[in-house]
Amino acid sequence: MYKRLLTSLMLLAVFGVAALAQQTAPPKTHLKVGDKAPDFTLRATDGKTYKLSDFKGQKNVVLAIYVLAFTGG
Amino acid sequence: MSVDSIPANREFAKQIGITFPVLSDFKRTVVKDYGVFNEEQGFGNRATFLIDKEGIIRHIDEGNVAIDPTTVVEACNVLQRKKASQ
Numbered sequence: 001m002y003k004r005l006l007t008s009l010m011l012l013a014v015f016g017v018a019a020l021a022q023q024t025a026p027p028k029t030h031l032k033v034g035d036k037a038p039d040f041t042l043r044a045t046d047g048k049t050y051k052l053s054d055f056k057g058q059k060n061v062v063l064a065i066y067v068l069a070f071t072g073g
Numbered sequence: 074m075s076v077d078s079i080p081a082n083r084e085f086a087k088q089i090g091i092t093f094p095v096l097s098d099f100k101r102t103v104v105k106d107y108g109v110f111n112e113e114q115g116f117g118n119r120a121t122f123l124i125d126k127e128g129i130i131r132h133i134d135e136g137n138v139a140i141d142p143t144t145v146v147e148a149c150n151v152l153q154r155k156k157a158s159q
Contacts, residue, residue: 028108028135029107029108029109029120029133029135030108031107031108031122031130031133032130032133033130033131033132033133034129034130035129035130036128036129036130037122037124037128037129037130038103038106038107039128040098040102040103040106042074042096042097042098042103043079043096043097044079044094044095044096044097045079045082045083045086045094045095045097046094048094050094050096052124052128053128055124055126056126056127056128057126057127058126059126060123060124060125060126060131060149060152060153061123061124062121062122062123062124062145062149063074063107063121063122063123063124064074064120064121064139064142064145065074065075065104065107065109065117065118065119065120065121065122065139066074066075066117066119067075067116067117067118067119068075068076068077068116069075069077069081069082069084069085070081070085070088
């Protein structure tokens with residue numbers, strides 16, 4: 001009984017560490033600093049359409065990608 | 074930006090008090106172009122790209138480090154300082 005409990009706990013610990021590793025391991029983009037940013041045209045919540053290349057020579061752009069709406073972070 | 078629909082992002086922005094426009098990449102083309110598409114889950118992984126006026130990527134944060142904007146803000150400041158010194 002005790003042995004089984006211990007095995008379960010150990011398994012749980014292993015899965016826990018694996019889940020944590022998966023969560024913290026950054027996904028690797030093929031893009032690098034110094035690369036040209038791929039152009040895009042997207043609609044926004046204000047009803048307007050934004051094209052990255054329209055900002056060329058005008059403004060620096062921060063593109064922040066978040067996982068999903070209604071989630072933290 | 075996220076892969077959510079515009080109405081979902083609009084409601085989300087309202088809930089958390091965002092006033093700037095939020096982009097929707099509903100077709101997942103941009104997350105794929107930027108190499109952050111999570112095929113298993115169908116969404117874009119968390120990432121922040123700083124793109125300068127010439128369209129060149131100057132800073133990248135990926136994964137959980139992208140939650141904290143400190144490094145990208147510092148990279149923005151570096152760009153601004155460069156501009157000021159030119």
